[in-house]
Amino acid sequence: MEWFIEASDNYGLMIRVRKKLYEFKGLQHIEIYDTVFGKMLVIDGYVQFIERFEASYHEMLAHVPMLTHPSPKKVLIIGGGDGGTAREVLKHDPDEVVMVEIDRNVVEACRQHVGIDKGALDDPRLTLLIENGIEYVKNCDEKFDVLIVDGTDPSPASEPLFSPDFYRACSRISDIYAMQSQSPVLQEKEFRTVLRNTAVFRERRVYLSYIPMYPGGIWSFLIASDSSLNVELDKIRRRFEERRIETEYYTPEVHVAAFTLPRWLENIVREMGLEV
Structure with a gap:
């Protein structure tokens, strides 16, 4: 080996x-x-x-925004060509999921050699579009209950996904927005960029998950909306049970605890103008 x-x-x-x-x-x-x-x-x-660790990423990226919304029926996923986020979103039984992935080869390679989507990529509720997600959002005239960006680390190809213009377009077409926001431990510059550029949303919160497959282990996510994001544990637990969701990592208790940040991260988040 x-x-x-x-x-x-x-x-x-x-x-x-x-x-x-x-x-x-x-x-x-x-x-x-x-x-x-x-x-x-x-x-x-x-x-x-x-595979061993992907649930701590995909479940936290999907279920936190999906359970924050009282009834997410129409969902947009930007990226996520491996199908893991779509798999988790579909557990909420939405009416429609649109997934916009720029690289068909990612989808086909994961279908053929991995299969973590568990059939989600072929689910009749999901519409897969192979096109530029930035352009899709920019030109979209539909409204989505939840919009999730499942993108790669910042690169020349993905950098526009981290721009204020992109976030502004996302806020226009979604009630609740969520994304992965890099490692606050080892990628503080990129993390701060996300916090700075998402100021187009009225309310934003950072939450964490432990993901051994990413350097540093601690990984951050951002949920944003122009409405209140405060949801009590009892309400999250009730929605979780009513939707009969089965998970490997996520629980309603983990959901709530994920928003409790260590002091050093609280300081960064407050400095960038977010609630903790």
């Missing part, structure tokens, strides 16, 4: 791999490995998910 190494300027991640299952260089450099922790998707050198 060999090692896959994800290296950045000041830190790195090493995963033992059995073999490489797939590689394609097109719009993005896509690799899929068989590892000691299950299948692993890598895009442009960065780990996107590992």
Whole structure:
């Protein structure tokens, strides 16, 4: 067995791999490995998910905004070509899910070699569009209950997904918006950029999940809306039970606890003008 190494300027991640299952260089450099922790998707050198740990990412990205909304019937996902976020969103039995993924090769590679979507990508409630999500949002004249951005780390291709113009367009077409917002431990600059640029929303909150497959382990998410985001535990628990959702990582109690931030992160969040 060999090692896959994800290296950045000041830190790195090493995963033992059995073999490489797939590689394609097109719009993005896509690799899929068989590892000691299950299948692993890598895009442009960065780990996107590992099967053993992916629930702590996809469940927290999807269920926190979906359960914040009292009745999410129409959902938009930008990115998420592996299907993990769509899988979790569909557990809420929405009427319609639109998923906009820019790279068809990610979808097909994950369908063929991984399958974490568990059939979500072929669900009749889901419409898959292979196009630029930024342009889709910019030109969209529909309204969505929940909009989730499941994107990669900032790169030349994804950088517009972190711009104020994109967030402004998202706020126009969604009641509740959610995204992954990088590692506040090892990517503080990128984390601060997200907080600064999402100021177009009236209300924003940061929450956390423990994700071993990402450097530093602590990963942040941002939920935003032009309406109140305060939902009590009893109400979240009732919605969770009424929708009969089964999860591996997420619970209503984890949902609430995820918004409790360590002091150093509270200080950053307050400094950037957000509630804690």
